[in-house]
Amino acid sequence: MTISGKKELEINEAIRDREVRVIDSDGTQLGIMSSRDALRRAEDKNLDLVKIAPQAQPPVCKILDYGKYRFELQKRDKEARKNQKVVDIKEIRLSLNIDTNDFNTKVNQAAKFLAKGDKVKVSIRFRGREMAHTDLGLEVHKRFAQALEGAVVEKQPKLEGRSMQMFLAPAKN
Helix, strand or coil, X not given: CCCCCCCCCCEHHHCCCCEEEEECCCCXXXXXXXXXXXXXXXXXXXXXXXXXXXXXXXXXXEEECHHHHHHHHHHHHHHXXXXXXXXXXXXXXXXXCCCHHHHHHHHHHHHHHHHCCCEEEEEEECCHHHHHHHHHHHHHHHHHHHHCCCEEEEEEEEEECCEEEEEEEECCC
């Protein structure tokens, strides 16, 4: 098992380095010694020798309770995941010749999404002869963005294949 996506730490007998820099359980530097001597000191205190900085020269090992250390790392990772904000992208599909009431309904729905802090992808799909009137699709997008005063156009309307898409984000207060 890996801790927070990192490679598993080497502990006790798994440390094969000839010399290591050792830090005691209370944080004091014990200096550079052979890994055998460092392991003996850890065992005298009924603790583990953990390589915490393998890239250093010589590698840094710390004497500590490995089970408690892993628990603290997992607890810290869980706390970090709990505090992060996930932004969803909600999609609103419009048609080229959308009616006023349908348009207003879509605007209200987009306003709800933006109020929750989500981003909104507004797309228009052109069918058949509608491809000749992409300029009308651009007008519908502009009108939609103007109807939402609490939104910032993050990505301007762009034609990709047979659909035109625009991204809106909530306005920063």
